[in-house]
Amino acid sequence: MPKKRLKKDNEEVQEMKGKEVNTDEQVLGQEEVAEPSREDQLQQEVDVLKDKQIRLFAEFENFKKRTAKERIDLFRNAGVEFFEAMLPILDDFDRATKHREDVKDTHELQKGFDLIHSKLLGVLEQKGLKSMDSSVGKDFDTDFHEAITQIPAPSDDQKGKVIDETEKGYFLNDKVIRYAKVVVGQ
Template sequence: MKFKFSNPFNQNKMSQEKDNPNNSDNTIDNEQVTPVGEPFSDEISPDLPPVDEGNDLNKLKDELAESRDKFLRLYSEFDNFRKRTQRERLDLLKSAGADIIIALLPVLDDFDRAQKAFSSTNGDSTLKEGVDLIHNKMVSLLQQKGLSKMESVGKEFDVEFHEAITNIPAPSPDMVGKVVDEAESGYLLNGKVIRHAKVIVGN
């Protein structure tokens, strides 16, 4: 035989729910519900700082001007570096060629002496023509590289171009302070002195 017991606590709860049928409705009414689609307030929160569009625009302009100045400065530095590199490269090539040409100057001196010797003697004309041919070819080649010979005799003595080895009485008044004779020719390479002329000056 089975006995069925009922919980008195459950009965009280059920009784309270029956006595207060509007409990659930009251609970909902007491909650604050925001209706769907209700517009938000246009008021600005006092916690947020006001936006100053004028200051922001000026700041952007200043930053743009600063960036532009940096770019122009870097471009100028790069352009100067490029020009300096090209100039140094050309100078290096010229100096390398100058060393070779300077080393050949004594050979030109020997040719000059040989030509003077042939002119003062009745030597073999065929040999003289051969020497002149080689000399002319060599001079022509060096001239293409920028070499030029100084013309010193009869010119005013100039320390930029001449090296005085001695002074002698001038053969005429108009030769005082001028180059009377030349012991060794001077040369220019691309307009720059690579060897001063050794000269005798009249006084």
């Protein structure tokens, strides 16, 4: 019986050794899988960085498209506030035009148009438009005036001064948007 037992024990030991060898091979195999070569690591890093770059580029392109669209919308709708403010004045002109034949007294008609004119000026001033003060008698200034013609000055003190103003000048938020058209003494 002891010989049979020894034989059985030897077989079990051999099996265990075989299993240990297999286990060692598995561990070595796992280590090889777990530790990729330096080249593989660098390639993975390159792939990750390329992916990040592609995503950032796509995100930037989307940003450019979105901001371009927003800018177009902004320009397209920039005047909406102004036009909304002008609509009541347009309505007043429509009513005045509709009833002008019913009005017998031209003084009343003139009074109505004067009211509409003052309302228009009020809205324009709210939006930043301001007319230039009359330039007649002042020195010609190229920052505010556009000389349309020169005439002989009636007197020596009128030389280089504005003799007449044919068209008013305007500011929009302190910036000249139309120069006053003037006649200058020579």
